[in-house]
Amino acid sequence: MGNEAQTHDLDRMKMRGRIMRRSASFNVAHAVDDLGPGTGAQSIQRALSLLGLVGIISSENSNGAPLSEIVAISGRPKASVHRMLNALIAMGYVERCEDGGYRLGVQSQIMGQLAQKSADPALEESESSLLRLAELTQDTAFLTMRTGSYSICARREDGFGPIFNNALAVGDRHPLGIGAGSLAIMTQFTDAEVDATFDANSRIFADRYPEVSVPRLKEIISRGRRDGFVHNPGLFAQGSWAIGVPVRVKGRKPRAALSIASIEERMTGARVFELAELLQHEARQIAEAVSSVEDQP
Incomplete structure (x- = not known):
């Protein structure tokens, strides 16, 4: 039964992953x-x-x-x-x-x-962190970057475990609030900035994400501020759960986040906090490296 359920989740993840990538393509085009x-x-x-x-x-x-x-x-x-x-x-x-x-x-x-x-230093400095996260967790690790009122998948590294996550590919672009990394970035916003961002994207949410509840996303953001990480229970791509943390660079506007995605069984219970701790450690490493690069004359 366990193997059958896992296979079913994998099939659903692949199907929904294709839809998410097409949605990202739509957002680029429109x-x-x-x-x-x-x-x-x-x-x-x-x-x-x-x-x-x-x-x-x-x-x-x-x-x-x-x-x-x-x-x-x-x-x-x-x-x-x-x-x-x-x-x-x-x-x-x-x-x-x-x-x-x-x-x-x-x-x-x-x-x-x-x-x-002239790339954002977070892109280069995140490479080692993503490789470590993928190796330690055997899941898929992502770097999400903010661009205006949207977020883009800037990097991903796949672990060698049995689960391959298809929900997000490098270059995929979604409105802020879609995805654990995107939500993690928004935990660093003020309430007014959160409201303004969702207002700016209200049309695209209504057209392309009609089943997504903005009040629910705001609740996740609020909880993420308290917990220090965001937990996405498969809201956007059915079968694809994720955990995200912001990369906090002192003196810099919220711009980047790390996340790990897999199926529900690997994203619940005590493992959630273990993964969050790994992500927070790597996010600090990246933030320190970025600060060091930006402080150079």
């Missing part, structure tokens, strides 16, 4: 819908959103991102999407695969290398 029509900024941001969409989809498909999927998720007319993709190809940011799909081009890769030179 992040600028609130901008007024006819503005130059809207055209630029739509092109950049398509670029992000190509990156997310092609990362899961060796044949690249199919045009039909880009069109379906973006909600844009096929002709408009095709024109923007051709413009991105002309600039080298996107390239066409032999099988007809689209993937990031050489110029995007160069931009990625340049970005690494």
